[in-house]
Amino acid sequence: MTITVLDTHTAMQEILDAPQADRPELLRAMLEPAKGMYRYFPGEVDVVQMHALSSGFPIDRDEERCREGLAALHAADAWERIGRALDEAVAVQRAAVPDVVVPDIVVLLTLADPGDAHLMGPNLGMTANSSVSGYIVINVWPYPENLDRIEATAVHELNHNLRYTTRPDFWNPATVTVGEQVVSEGLADAFARQLYGDELGRARIGVASLADDAVFAKVVSGLGTTGMQNFAAWVHGDATAVRYGGTPVGLPTGAGYAAGNRLVDAYLAATGRTAAEALLAESAEVIRVGLA
Structure with a gap:
Protein backbone atom coordinates (compact mmCIF):
# COMPACT_ATOMS: atom_id res chain seq x y z
CA MET A 1 0.00 0.00 0.00
CA THR A 2 1.37 3.38 -1.04
CA ILE A 3 -0.13 6.80 -0.38
CA THR A 4 1.09 9.41 -2.87
CA VAL A 5 0.32 13.04 -2.09
CA LEU A 6 0.95 14.75 -5.42
CA ASP A 7 3.21 17.82 -5.39
CA THR A 8 0.52 20.14 -6.65
CA HIS A 9 2.09 23.11 -4.89
CA THR A 10 4.92 23.28 -7.41
CA ALA A 11 2.53 22.61 -10.28
CA MET A 12 0.01 25.27 -9.22
CA GLN A 13 2.77 27.82 -8.74
CA GLU A 14 4.00 27.12 -12.26
CA ILE A 15 0.47 27.41 -13.67
CA LEU A 16 -0.22 30.74 -11.97
CA ASP A 17 3.13 32.15 -13.14
CA ALA A 18 2.72 30.99 -16.75
CA PRO A 19 1.16 32.98 -19.61
CA GLN A 20 -2.59 32.34 -19.77
CA ALA A 21 -2.31 30.51 -23.07
CA ASP A 22 0.00 27.90 -21.51
CA ARG A 23 -2.07 27.26 -18.40
CA PRO A 24 -4.61 24.69 -19.67
CA GLU A 25 -1.93 22.19 -20.67
CA LEU A 26 0.04 22.75 -17.48
CA LEU A 27 -3.14 22.15 -15.49
CA ARG A 28 -3.85 19.04 -17.53
CA ALA A 29 -0.40 17.68 -16.68
CA MET A 30 -1.00 18.35 -12.98
CA LEU A 31 -4.36 16.55 -13.00
CA GLU A 32 -3.35 13.59 -15.17
CA PRO A 33 -2.00 11.41 -12.31
CA ALA A 34 -5.47 11.49 -10.73
CA LYS A 35 -7.43 10.94 -13.94
CA GLY A 36 -8.34 7.43 -12.80
CA MET A 37 -10.97 8.93 -10.51
CA TYR A 38 -13.08 9.42 -13.65
CA ARG A 39 -12.70 5.84 -14.86
CA TYR A 40 -16.40 5.10 -14.47
CA PHE A 41 -17.49 8.13 -16.50
CA PRO A 42 -18.85 7.37 -19.97
CA GLY A 43 -16.50 8.44 -22.74
CA GLU A 44 -13.33 10.50 -22.52
CA VAL A 45 -13.18 13.03 -19.68
CA ASP A 46 -11.53 16.42 -20.10
CA VAL A 47 -9.81 16.83 -16.73
CA VAL A 48 -9.38 20.58 -17.22
CA GLN A 49 -13.10 20.99 -17.76
CA MET A 50 -13.87 18.80 -14.75
CA HIS A 51 -11.53 20.93 -12.65
CA ALA A 52 -13.53 24.03 -13.53
CA LEU A 53 -16.89 22.31 -12.95
CA SER A 54 -15.64 21.15 -9.55
CA SER A 55 -14.82 24.69 -8.33
CA GLY A 56 -11.08 24.32 -8.80
CA PHE A 57 -8.91 27.44 -8.97
CA PRO A 58 -9.39 29.50 -12.13
CA ILE A 59 -6.69 29.83 -14.77
CA ASP A 60 -8.02 32.98 -16.42
CA ARG A 61 -8.65 35.41 -13.51
CA ASP A 62 -8.01 36.09 -9.81
CA GLU A 63 -4.31 35.31 -10.16
CA GLU A 64 -3.24 37.42 -7.20
CA ARG A 65 -5.87 35.97 -4.85
CA CYS A 66 -4.90 32.48 -5.96
CA ARG A 67 -1.21 33.16 -5.36
CA GLU A 68 -2.04 34.35 -1.85
CA GLY A 69 -4.22 31.30 -1.25
CA LEU A 70 -1.53 28.94 -2.49
CA ALA A 71 1.05 30.62 -0.27
CA ALA A 72 -1.25 30.12 2.73
CA LEU A 73 -1.65 26.43 1.95
CA HIS A 74 2.10 26.05 1.61
CA ALA A 75 2.80 27.95 4.83
CA ALA A 76 0.38 25.64 6.63
CA ASP A 77 2.41 22.60 5.48
CA ALA A 78 -0.82 21.15 4.06
CA TRP A 79 0.73 18.48 1.82
CA GLU A 80 2.97 17.00 4.50
CA ARG A 81 0.21 17.12 7.12
CA ILE A 82 -2.16 15.23 4.83
CA GLY A 83 0.44 12.53 4.18
CA ARG A 84 1.18 12.02 7.86
CA ALA A 85 -2.51 12.00 8.79
CA LEU A 86 -3.35 9.35 6.21
CA ASP A 87 -0.49 7.08 7.25
CA GLU A 88 -1.55 7.32 10.89
CA ALA A 89 -5.23 6.80 10.07
CA VAL A 90 -4.54 3.68 8.01
CA ALA A 91 -2.65 2.20 10.97
CA VAL A 92 -5.58 2.92 13.31
CA GLN A 93 -8.07 1.47 10.85
CA ARG A 94 -6.05 -1.70 10.26
CA ALA A 95 -5.75 -2.27 13.99
CA ALA A 96 -9.54 -2.02 14.35
CA VAL A 97 -10.51 -3.97 11.20
CA PRO A 98 -7.58 -6.18 10.17
CA ASP A 99 -9.23 -7.34 6.95
CA VAL A 100 -9.85 -3.83 5.64
CA VAL A 101 -8.71 -3.46 2.02
CA VAL A 102 -6.34 -0.52 1.66
CA PRO A 103 -5.60 0.37 -1.97
CA ASP A 104 -2.72 2.41 -3.30
CA ILE A 105 -4.02 5.97 -2.94
CA VAL A 106 -3.29 9.09 -4.96
CA VAL A 107 -4.13 12.36 -3.20
CA LEU A 108 -4.81 15.48 -5.23
CA LEU A 109 -4.86 18.71 -3.19
CA THR A 110 -6.04 21.72 -5.18
CA LEU A 111 -6.75 25.33 -4.43
CA ALA A 112 -10.42 26.21 -4.71
CA ASP A 113 -11.96 29.01 -6.77
CA PRO A 114 -12.17 32.21 -4.69
CA GLY A 115 -14.67 33.65 -7.18
CA ASP A 116 -17.19 30.83 -6.72
CA ALA A 117 -19.89 32.27 -4.46
CA HIS A 118 -21.45 28.91 -3.63
CA LEU A 119 -18.14 27.30 -2.75
CA MET A 120 -16.91 30.25 -0.70
CA GLY A 121 -20.28 30.83 1.00
CA PRO A 122 -22.56 27.84 1.74
CA ASN A 123 -19.79 25.29 1.20
CA LEU A 124 -17.40 27.20 3.48
CA GLY A 125 -14.52 27.00 1.00
CA MET A 126 -14.25 23.23 0.80
CA THR A 127 -15.18 20.33 -1.47
CA ALA A 128 -13.71 16.86 -1.40
CA ASN A 129 -14.25 13.57 -3.16
CA SER A 130 -13.08 10.01 -2.54
CA SER A 131 -15.84 8.08 -4.28
CA VAL A 132 -13.46 6.06 -6.48
CA SER A 133 -11.14 3.53 -4.87
CA GLY A 134 -7.56 4.74 -4.79
CA TYR A 135 -8.20 8.47 -5.14
CA ILE A 136 -8.76 11.33 -2.70
CA VAL A 137 -9.36 14.85 -3.99
CA ILE A 138 -9.39 17.82 -1.62
CA ASN A 139 -10.29 21.20 -3.10
CA VAL A 140 -9.92 23.93 -0.50
CA TRP A 141 -9.74 27.62 0.05
CA PRO A 142 -7.39 28.29 2.99
CA TYR A 143 -9.81 29.85 5.42
CA PRO A 144 -8.14 29.40 8.84
CA GLU A 145 -10.89 26.99 9.88
CA ASN A 146 -10.16 24.81 6.85
CA LEU A 147 -6.43 24.81 7.46
CA ASP A 148 -7.03 23.76 11.07
CA ARG A 149 -9.04 20.78 9.79
CA ILE A 150 -6.82 19.65 6.92
CA GLU A 151 -5.88 16.36 8.62
CA ALA A 152 -9.47 15.65 9.64
CA THR A 153 -10.67 16.36 6.10
CA ALA A 154 -8.18 13.90 4.64
CA VAL A 155 -9.06 11.23 7.19
CA HIS A 156 -12.80 11.73 6.54
CA GLU A 157 -12.21 11.06 2.85
CA LEU A 158 -9.98 8.07 3.61
CA ASN A 159 -12.82 6.53 5.62
CA HIS A 160 -15.10 6.67 2.57
CA ASN A 161 -12.41 5.18 0.35
CA LEU A 162 -11.72 2.26 2.67
CA ARG A 163 -15.42 1.56 3.26
CA TYR A 164 -16.23 1.29 -0.44
CA THR A 165 -12.99 -0.38 -1.47
CA THR A 166 -13.58 -3.12 1.09
CA ARG A 167 -17.34 -3.35 0.52
Whole structure:
Protein backbone atom coordinates (compact mmCIF):
# COMPACT_ATOMS: atom_id res chain seq x y z
CA MET A 1 0.00 0.00 0.00
CA THR A 2 1.37 3.38 -1.04
CA ILE A 3 -0.13 6.80 -0.38
CA THR A 4 1.09 9.41 -2.87
CA VAL A 5 0.32 13.04 -2.09
CA LEU A 6 0.95 14.75 -5.42
CA ASP A 7 3.21 17.82 -5.39
CA THR A 8 0.52 20.14 -6.65
CA HIS A 9 2.09 23.11 -4.89
CA THR A 10 4.92 23.28 -7.41
CA ALA A 11 2.53 22.61 -10.28
CA MET A 12 0.01 25.27 -9.22
CA GLN A 13 2.77 27.82 -8.74
CA GLU A 14 4.00 27.12 -12.26
CA ILE A 15 0.47 27.41 -13.67
CA LEU A 16 -0.22 30.74 -11.97
CA ASP A 17 3.13 32.15 -13.14
CA ALA A 18 2.72 30.99 -16.75
CA PRO A 19 1.16 32.98 -19.61
CA GLN A 20 -2.59 32.34 -19.77
CA ALA A 21 -2.31 30.51 -23.07
CA ASP A 22 0.00 27.90 -21.51
CA ARG A 23 -2.07 27.26 -18.40
CA PRO A 24 -4.61 24.69 -19.67
CA GLU A 25 -1.93 22.19 -20.67
CA LEU A 26 0.04 22.75 -17.48
CA LEU A 27 -3.14 22.15 -15.49
CA ARG A 28 -3.85 19.04 -17.53
CA ALA A 29 -0.40 17.68 -16.68
CA MET A 30 -1.00 18.35 -12.98
CA LEU A 31 -4.36 16.55 -13.00
CA GLU A 32 -3.35 13.59 -15.17
CA PRO A 33 -2.00 11.41 -12.31
CA ALA A 34 -5.47 11.49 -10.73
CA LYS A 35 -7.43 10.94 -13.94
CA GLY A 36 -8.34 7.43 -12.80
CA MET A 37 -10.97 8.93 -10.51
CA TYR A 38 -13.08 9.42 -13.65
CA ARG A 39 -12.70 5.84 -14.86
CA TYR A 40 -16.40 5.10 -14.47
CA PHE A 41 -17.49 8.13 -16.50
CA PRO A 42 -18.85 7.37 -19.97
CA GLY A 43 -16.50 8.44 -22.74
CA GLU A 44 -13.33 10.50 -22.52
CA VAL A 45 -13.18 13.03 -19.68
CA ASP A 46 -11.53 16.42 -20.10
CA VAL A 47 -9.81 16.83 -16.73
CA VAL A 48 -9.38 20.58 -17.22
CA GLN A 49 -13.10 20.99 -17.76
CA MET A 50 -13.87 18.80 -14.75
CA HIS A 51 -11.53 20.93 -12.65
CA ALA A 52 -13.53 24.03 -13.53
CA LEU A 53 -16.89 22.31 -12.95
CA SER A 54 -15.64 21.15 -9.55
CA SER A 55 -14.82 24.69 -8.33
CA GLY A 56 -11.08 24.32 -8.80
CA PHE A 57 -8.91 27.44 -8.97
CA PRO A 58 -9.39 29.50 -12.13
CA ILE A 59 -6.69 29.83 -14.77
CA ASP A 60 -8.02 32.98 -16.42
CA ARG A 61 -8.65 35.41 -13.51
CA ASP A 62 -8.01 36.09 -9.81
CA GLU A 63 -4.31 35.31 -10.16
CA GLU A 64 -3.24 37.42 -7.20
CA ARG A 65 -5.87 35.97 -4.85
CA CYS A 66 -4.90 32.48 -5.96
CA ARG A 67 -1.21 33.16 -5.36
CA GLU A 68 -2.04 34.35 -1.85
CA GLY A 69 -4.22 31.30 -1.25
CA LEU A 70 -1.53 28.94 -2.49
CA ALA A 71 1.05 30.62 -0.27
CA ALA A 72 -1.25 30.12 2.73
CA LEU A 73 -1.65 26.43 1.95
CA HIS A 74 2.10 26.05 1.61
CA ALA A 75 2.80 27.95 4.83
CA ALA A 76 0.38 25.64 6.63
CA ASP A 77 2.41 22.60 5.48
CA ALA A 78 -0.82 21.15 4.06
CA TRP A 79 0.73 18.48 1.82
CA GLU A 80 2.97 17.00 4.50
CA ARG A 81 0.21 17.12 7.12
CA ILE A 82 -2.16 15.23 4.83
CA GLY A 83 0.44 12.53 4.18
CA ARG A 84 1.18 12.02 7.86
CA ALA A 85 -2.51 12.00 8.79
CA LEU A 86 -3.35 9.35 6.21
CA ASP A 87 -0.49 7.08 7.25
CA GLU A 88 -1.55 7.32 10.89
CA ALA A 89 -5.23 6.80 10.07
CA VAL A 90 -4.54 3.68 8.01
CA ALA A 91 -2.65 2.20 10.97
CA VAL A 92 -5.58 2.92 13.31
CA GLN A 93 -8.07 1.47 10.85
CA ARG A 94 -6.05 -1.70 10.26
CA ALA A 95 -5.75 -2.27 13.99
CA ALA A 96 -9.54 -2.02 14.35
CA VAL A 97 -10.51 -3.97 11.20
CA PRO A 98 -7.58 -6.18 10.17
CA ASP A 99 -9.23 -7.34 6.95
CA VAL A 100 -9.85 -3.83 5.64
CA VAL A 101 -8.71 -3.46 2.02
CA VAL A 102 -6.34 -0.52 1.66
CA PRO A 103 -5.60 0.37 -1.97
CA ASP A 104 -2.72 2.41 -3.30
CA ILE A 105 -4.02 5.97 -2.94
CA VAL A 106 -3.29 9.09 -4.96
CA VAL A 107 -4.13 12.36 -3.20
CA LEU A 108 -4.81 15.48 -5.23
CA LEU A 109 -4.86 18.71 -3.19
CA THR A 110 -6.04 21.72 -5.18
CA LEU A 111 -6.75 25.33 -4.43
CA ALA A 112 -10.42 26.21 -4.71
CA ASP A 113 -11.96 29.01 -6.77
CA PRO A 114 -12.17 32.21 -4.69
CA GLY A 115 -14.67 33.65 -7.18
CA ASP A 116 -17.19 30.83 -6.72
CA ALA A 117 -19.89 32.27 -4.46
CA HIS A 118 -21.45 28.91 -3.63
CA LEU A 119 -18.14 27.30 -2.75
CA MET A 120 -16.91 30.25 -0.70
CA GLY A 121 -20.28 30.83 1.00
CA PRO A 122 -22.56 27.84 1.74
CA ASN A 123 -19.79 25.29 1.20
CA LEU A 124 -17.40 27.20 3.48
CA GLY A 125 -14.52 27.00 1.00
CA MET A 126 -14.25 23.23 0.80
CA THR A 127 -15.18 20.33 -1.47
CA ALA A 128 -13.71 16.86 -1.40
CA ASN A 129 -14.25 13.57 -3.16
CA SER A 130 -13.08 10.01 -2.54
CA SER A 131 -15.84 8.08 -4.28
CA VAL A 132 -13.46 6.06 -6.48
CA SER A 133 -11.14 3.53 -4.87
CA GLY A 134 -7.56 4.74 -4.79
CA TYR A 135 -8.20 8.47 -5.14
CA ILE A 136 -8.76 11.33 -2.70
CA VAL A 137 -9.36 14.85 -3.99
CA ILE A 138 -9.39 17.82 -1.62
CA ASN A 139 -10.29 21.20 -3.10
CA VAL A 140 -9.92 23.93 -0.50
CA TRP A 141 -9.74 27.62 0.05
CA PRO A 142 -7.39 28.29 2.99
CA TYR A 143 -9.81 29.85 5.42
CA PRO A 144 -8.14 29.40 8.84
CA GLU A 145 -10.89 26.99 9.88
CA ASN A 146 -10.16 24.81 6.85
CA LEU A 147 -6.43 24.81 7.46
CA ASP A 148 -7.03 23.76 11.07
CA ARG A 149 -9.04 20.78 9.79
CA ILE A 150 -6.82 19.65 6.92
CA GLU A 151 -5.88 16.36 8.62
CA ALA A 152 -9.47 15.65 9.64
CA THR A 153 -10.67 16.36 6.10
CA ALA A 154 -8.18 13.90 4.64
CA VAL A 155 -9.06 11.23 7.19
CA HIS A 156 -12.80 11.73 6.54
CA GLU A 157 -12.21 11.06 2.85
CA LEU A 158 -9.98 8.07 3.61
CA ASN A 159 -12.82 6.53 5.62
CA HIS A 160 -15.10 6.67 2.57
CA ASN A 161 -12.41 5.18 0.35
CA LEU A 162 -11.72 2.26 2.67
CA ARG A 163 -15.42 1.56 3.26
CA TYR A 164 -16.23 1.29 -0.44
CA THR A 165 -12.99 -0.38 -1.47
CA THR A 166 -13.58 -3.12 1.09
CA ARG A 167 -17.34 -3.35 0.52
CA PRO A 168 -18.12 -2.06 -3.00
CA ASP A 169 -21.53 -3.69 -2.73
CA PHE A 170 -22.53 -0.97 -0.27
CA TRP A 171 -22.68 1.49 -3.20
CA ASN A 172 -24.62 -0.18 -5.98
CA PRO A 173 -25.78 2.77 -8.12
CA ALA A 174 -29.02 0.97 -8.98
CA THR A 175 -30.09 0.45 -5.38
CA VAL A 176 -28.09 2.76 -3.11
CA THR A 177 -30.15 5.01 -0.86
CA VAL A 178 -29.78 8.42 0.74
CA GLY A 179 -29.48 6.47 3.99
CA GLU A 180 -26.20 4.91 2.87
CA GLN A 181 -24.64 8.27 2.10
CA VAL A 182 -25.97 9.88 5.27
CA VAL A 183 -24.56 7.03 7.36
CA SER A 184 -21.26 7.10 5.47
CA GLU A 185 -20.85 10.82 6.18
CA GLY A 186 -21.58 10.18 9.83
CA LEU A 187 -19.08 7.33 9.98
CA ALA A 188 -16.39 9.40 8.23
CA ASP A 189 -16.92 12.30 10.63
CA ALA A 190 -16.90 9.93 13.60
CA PHE A 191 -13.57 8.48 12.46
CA ALA A 192 -12.08 11.95 12.05
CA ARG A 193 -13.42 12.87 15.49
CA GLN A 194 -11.91 9.71 16.99
CA LEU A 195 -8.51 10.93 15.82
CA TYR A 196 -8.84 14.72 16.14
CA GLY A 197 -11.71 15.47 18.51
CA ASP A 198 -15.21 16.82 17.99
CA GLU A 199 -14.24 20.41 17.18
CA LEU A 200 -11.86 19.58 14.34
CA GLY A 201 -13.35 16.27 13.28
CA ARG A 202 -16.81 17.35 12.17
CA ALA A 203 -17.27 18.47 8.57
CA ARG A 204 -17.98 22.18 8.92
CA ILE A 205 -21.08 22.22 6.72
CA GLY A 206 -22.95 19.92 9.10
CA VAL A 207 -22.30 21.74 12.37
CA ALA A 208 -25.00 24.40 12.13
CA SER A 209 -27.84 21.84 11.90
CA LEU A 210 -26.48 19.31 14.38
CA ALA A 211 -28.98 20.12 17.13
CA ASP A 212 -31.91 20.94 14.85
CA ASP A 213 -34.53 18.25 15.46
CA ALA A 214 -36.71 19.40 12.57
CA VAL A 215 -33.81 19.05 10.12
CA PHE A 216 -33.00 15.63 11.54
CA ALA A 217 -36.60 14.47 11.15
CA LYS A 218 -36.73 15.76 7.59
CA VAL A 219 -33.56 13.92 6.60
CA VAL A 220 -34.79 10.74 8.26
CA SER A 221 -37.95 10.96 6.17
CA GLY A 222 -35.82 10.75 3.03
CA LEU A 223 -33.38 7.99 3.99
CA GLY A 224 -35.03 5.50 1.65
CA THR A 225 -34.75 7.77 -1.39
CA THR A 226 -32.98 6.21 -4.37
CA GLY A 227 -31.65 7.74 -7.57
CA MET A 228 -28.27 9.36 -7.06
CA GLN A 229 -29.43 12.52 -8.83
CA ASN A 230 -31.62 13.11 -5.76
CA PHE A 231 -28.93 12.75 -3.14
CA ALA A 232 -27.46 16.27 -3.22
CA ALA A 233 -30.55 17.90 -1.73
CA TRP A 234 -30.91 15.35 1.10
CA VAL A 235 -27.22 15.20 2.01
CA HIS A 236 -25.67 18.52 1.00
CA GLY A 237 -28.82 20.66 1.10
CA ASP A 238 -30.97 22.66 -1.27
CA ALA A 239 -28.36 25.24 -2.28
CA THR A 240 -26.04 22.56 -3.60
CA ALA A 241 -28.88 20.69 -5.29
CA VAL A 242 -29.99 23.82 -7.14
CA ARG A 243 -26.39 24.61 -8.09
CA TYR A 244 -26.15 21.30 -9.93
CA GLY A 245 -29.64 21.20 -11.39
CA GLY A 246 -31.33 19.16 -8.68
CA THR A 247 -34.67 19.62 -6.95
CA PRO A 248 -34.70 21.21 -3.48
CA VAL A 249 -36.44 19.38 -0.65
CA GLY A 250 -36.41 22.01 2.08
CA LEU A 251 -33.06 21.36 3.78
CA PRO A 252 -30.15 23.63 4.75
CA THR A 253 -26.58 23.07 3.65
CA GLY A 254 -24.99 20.04 5.31
CA ALA A 255 -28.25 18.62 6.67
CA GLY A 256 -27.32 15.04 5.81
CA TYR A 257 -23.96 15.38 7.54
CA ALA A 258 -25.66 16.59 10.71
CA ALA A 259 -28.17 13.75 10.62
CA GLY A 260 -25.45 11.22 9.88
CA ASN A 261 -23.46 12.35 12.89
CA ARG A 262 -26.48 11.92 15.14
CA LEU A 263 -27.37 8.48 13.79
CA VAL A 264 -23.80 7.20 14.01
CA ASP A 265 -23.23 8.63 17.49
CA ALA A 266 -26.38 6.86 18.72
CA TYR A 267 -25.25 3.63 17.05
CA LEU A 268 -21.74 3.80 18.54
CA ALA A 269 -23.12 4.57 22.00
CA ALA A 270 -25.55 1.65 21.82
CA THR A 271 -23.01 -0.87 20.50
CA GLY A 272 -19.90 0.29 22.34
CA ARG A 273 -17.92 0.26 19.11
CA THR A 274 -15.38 2.86 18.04
CA ALA A 275 -15.78 4.64 14.72
CA ALA A 276 -12.84 2.67 13.33
CA GLU A 277 -14.47 -0.60 14.39
CA ALA A 278 -17.72 0.47 12.69
CA LEU A 279 -16.13 1.16 9.29
CA LEU A 280 -18.05 -1.66 7.60
CA ALA A 281 -21.31 -1.38 9.54
CA GLU A 282 -24.39 -1.90 7.39
CA SER A 283 -26.19 1.42 6.96
CA ALA A 284 -29.58 -0.18 7.56
CA GLU A 285 -28.38 -1.48 10.92
CA VAL A 286 -26.87 1.89 11.87
CA ILE A 287 -30.17 3.55 11.06
CA ARG A 288 -32.21 0.94 12.93
CA VAL A 289 -30.12 1.20 16.06
CA GLY A 290 -29.64 4.95 15.76
CA LEU A 291 -33.38 5.58 15.64
CA ALA A 292 -34.28 3.08 18.36
